[in-house]
Amino acid sequence: MDFHNRDHQQSEFEKRIEEQGQISQRQEEQQSSAYYVNRPNPTYYYKQKRPPYFLMILLALISAMIGSVIGAYVAPNYLYGRYIPYPQAPGIQGAPQRVEIVTRGEELTVIPAVAKKALPSVVGITTVTLERDIFSRTRRGQGVGTGVIVDSRGYILTNSHVVNDGRSEEVMVLFYDGENLKADVLWNDPMLDLAVLKVAAQNLPVADLGDSDKLTVGEIAVAIGNPLGLTFERTVTAGIISGLERSIPLTQFESIEGLIQTDASINPGNSGGPLLNAEGAVIGINTAKIQTGEGLGFAIPINTARPIVDEFIERGEFTKVYLGIRGINVQQYIQSYGDQLGTKQGVYVHQVTPETPVARAGMQDGDVIVKIAGQKIDTMGQLVRQMYKYRPGDSVKIEIIRDGEPVTLDVLLEAAPRSE
DSSP: HHHHHHHHHHHEEEEEEEHHHHHHHHHHHHHHHOSSSOOOOOOOOOOOOOOOOOHHHHHHHHHHHHHHHHIIIIIIIIBTTTBOOOOOOTTTOOOOOOOOOOGGGGGGHHHHHHHHHHHHGGGEEEEEEEEEETTTTTTEEEEEEEEEEEEETTTTOOOTTTGGTTSEEEEEOOOOOOOTEEEEEEEEEETTEEEEEEEEEOOOOOOOOOOGGGOOSSSEEEEEEEESSSGGGEEEEEEEEEEEEEEEEEESSSSEEEEEEEESSTTTTTTOOOEEETOOEEEEEEEOOTSSSSOEEEEEEEHHHHHHHHHHHSSOOOOOOOOOEEEEEEEHHHHHHHSSSOOOOSEEEEETTTSHHHHHTTTOOOOOOEOOOOEEESSSSHHHHHHHTTOOOOEEEEEEEEEEEEEEEEEEOOOOTTTO
């Protein structure tokens, strides 16, 4: 009984203590709520440090440079086509072709090799010409040009204007070894702007002659000459073949045609020098530069001169054939007399000389030559150049227009008289 009462009293005591604790806790919370609805969170402010502006600019430049290198070199050479596809412009189908230019070691020395091979055969030419001034007094004029040795016995090819179209009083040739010899003008033609000289010498270094008919635009061209006089003798310049079959007007109705155009530098004094291909063979004779433009040089194809050179080498002379006419360009005739010939191109025959090849073939005054051996003839210059392809005894068909009708004549060519 006692134990039961004691336990009951103890349990009631513990309950009162627990209730008292709960009341105290509620009072504390009520007192706290009088000041705070929610406990505030502390706020802290930090001052952020910024990098200097020049450092930002430097980093941007470095990033741009790295990106450029990756885009311009690394990607095209190592990534495109291997790990990532080629970029394509809108509307373009198919992957672009990869073009690689492989340069072998020997090709890097092609120009020095050409110069080494050709320089011994290139000569300097100086001329003395008697001229009259405005007071009719005679004075000596001097000229400088270039030439190329085409035969070891002393035959030299150059321009006709270098030797003043054969009117020079004295022509001297300066060789690669420094020797200076007097030369004779054996032949020249202002229409072709070519001349052949001869010096008394043997065993001279000879240039190789190429084939100008096989030229293509874009291939290497090397010019050698004496620009601005012998002070800069045997100057080597290089470029490419820029064009073929070009024409340079000489007068209103005359021009030099069929020329090679090159951007290899050609200046006064280069005239008569060789234009060479990558093998060191002569493909042309430098003749002119357009003064109003840069990179516009011209050369006479070597195949124009080859028949003349070959005959000099074989026979020691050149025999020119002739037709026996006096003519003018049809365009020139039309400007003076009107369009009444039945054609707008060709050579109008003003006079047929009696007892000449065309006279025997039946050509008449007033005929118009339009073709020779199937080759179209538009000017007297073309006619003259065409005739250099033939030798005495050759037969050629000449097509003419007579009274508006086409006629074909068979002409047996003869050697031109010495006075021609």
